[in-house]
Amino acid sequence: MKRIAVVTGGASGIGKAIARRLAEDGFHAVILDRNAEQLKSVVNLYRGAGLDVEGRELDLTDATAVRRLVEDLPSVDALVNNAGLFDERGFFDADPQDFRRMYEINLVAVATLTQAVAAGMRPGGKVVNIASRAYLGARNHIHYVASKAALVGYTRACAMELGPRGILVNAVAPGLIDTPMLRALDPERMAAQLALQPTGRAGRPEDIANAVSFLADPKMEFITGQVIFVDGGKSLGGSGA
């Protein structure tokens, strides 16, 4: 029977590359996204290339719809929680609603979907959460940084909870990756951020897809609760001088 992978936010950027890579790896890839138009075009593109993908339009913050969708799916072998939001807020501008908005998709939606999927997952199942290097600390998006730090805590706790069931849970922490999301960054700050990256350039969505492919692989049997930084070395810190 074909292995099933679910990729959230797969209609754009990093998720789009992950869905492609997992389909190339031999999974039937189910892409969940709320952007119906982009979802349709990605599914058509990939099917046209002979890849085994399907799309389901869904707002991941709608817990009832998420649970209903999971009931409709066969047992999932790999779940990739990638959908997320990003925007900038000055420290004194971020209000409670900004924090709620970020937590709703970057943490609460992940917890809802993972709980529903893990209930029917067989031993050998994998969960990969897309966090961010920014969880270590970054300026001007404190609501995002905090939500991604929460996601890392969730990943570690989840690895402990699901380990006895044979399910491995890890996170990938991207640095700056060239996607539509990145364009929300102020261009001057982006240039300054890139200068801090030892490799001096933004990553590609495929760089993240490579790491996810490794973590979702059935042969990967003994890594759990870890965060893999795919950030061109930015997490090394220092000025590079």
Ligand SMILES: NC(=O)c1ccc[n+]([C@@H]2O[C@H](COP(=O)([O-])OP(=O)(O)OC[C@H]3O[C@@H](n4cnc5c(N)ncnc54)[C@H](O)[C@@H]3O)[C@@H](O)[C@H]2O)c1
């Ligand atoms: N691009 C970067 O530099 C970068 C860096 C670090 C971490 N990340 C993380 O990688 C992930 C993907 O980012 P990206 O750059 O590809 O973003 P993107 O904006 O290109 O794509 C995000 C996708 O998620 C979907 N989505 C958002 N909210 C949703 C919801 N409620 N329900 C269903 N779908 C929803 C969007 O429709 C979109 O297709 C995010 O979690 C992001 O925080 C990105």
